[in-house]
Amino acid sequence: MIKIGELAKISGCSVETIRHYEKEQLLAAKLRSDGNFRLYDHADIERLLFIKHCRSLDLSLAEIRQLLSLNDSPMSQCDDVNQMIEQHIEQVERRIADLTQLNKQLKALRLSCNSKRTVEHCGILKQLNEAVSQTN
Amino acid sequence: MIKIGELAKISGCSVETIRHYEKEQLLAAKLRSDGNFRLYDHADIERLLFIKHCRSLDLSLAEIRQLLSLNDSPMSQCDDVNQMIEQHIEQVERRIADLTQLNKQLKALRLSCNSKRTVEHCGILKQLNEAVSQTN
DNA sequence: TATTGACTCTATAGTAACTACAGAGTTTAA
DNA sequence: TTAAACTCTGTAGTTACTATAGAGTCAATA
Secondary structure: OEOHHHHHHHHOOOHHHHHHHHHOOOOOOOEEOOOOOEEEOHHHHHHHHHHHHHHHOOOOHHHHHHHHHHHHOOOOEHHHHHHHHHHHHHHHHHHHHHHHHHHHHHHHHHHOOOOOOEHHHOHHHHHHHHHHHHHO | OEOHHHHHHHHOOOHHHHHHHHHOOOOOOOEEOOOOOEEEOHHHHHHHHHHHHHHHOOOOHHHHHHHHHHHHOOOOEHHHHHHHHHHHHHHHHHHHHHHHHHHHHHHHHHHOOOOOOEHHHOHHHHHHHHHHHHHO
16 A cells, blocks of 8 residues: 555655645545544555546546446446547547647737837737727 | 726636736726725726736736736837747747647557557557557 | 515625645654 | 555635625716
8 A cells, every 4th residue: 555645656646745635535545544644555546547647638536536437337338438538539629720829810910010119010929910900 | 997806807807816916916807886895887897808818828817917917008118018029929829839730649649559459459549558668 | 555576785695626824633753 | 653645524725707795876856
């Protein structure tokens, strides 16, 4: 059994993050030491690494909680997992499209200012202001 | 002079958002009515639309505050604006790259589960667990 | 004129996923 | 034994809002 500091080292999560996951019901220490320190075993390490991997895929804690509970009750349907991933993919793709559009606009903006001038004549600010007038 | 509700309608921002911007020092009503209602003029409308446009470019409120103060003091250097936009572009591009990578992983994950099975044999969960073991 | 409804005010709490304390207790090594 | 390092709980801060509560203001209607 290891204490929270060692789990943090092994997993690469911070101690605070681990405690946060406990509060969020993702990972609970089943045992405490005499001095009330959390004690973890190998299964806990795996569970935390699972969580970390899911987080690296940008899954929310709520989604991960769902995955973990599915994992814990093996009779549930695989479809549920599939559907969740599917939704997540859509969400990510929407975000990519948005950012790509954004990137274009920012680059156009950058072109409109050739430095060495005072803000008075700054093309970027001018453009931002003009966009405003048009919107209005 | 118009009240906050009308400004909200004109700008497409919510009343709460406008009050939030005031709290964040982006947009202050220079006048109040007898009954202590905020009063706005045309310059305020323009300023709010400017803010909104910047937000649509994903600039943070801190960045917008900076832009507005540059706009308010026309002797400052255009370079500052340029540099900020430059940094923002980099940030957006980094985020796009991350998400693209993420998208690949999610799609690979999706392929590993063919539904109609119980979670026990779900390829997605299996993969997530295996990834854990490898990381460890 | 009284009152209803729509509007506005301030202040506070909630969102997501942490991070960063404070103040206390525990363990370990010198 | 005492100091350093670790852990505990609980609370507040981060971002950009959103959503209340409880009170006050204003315009139109009965």
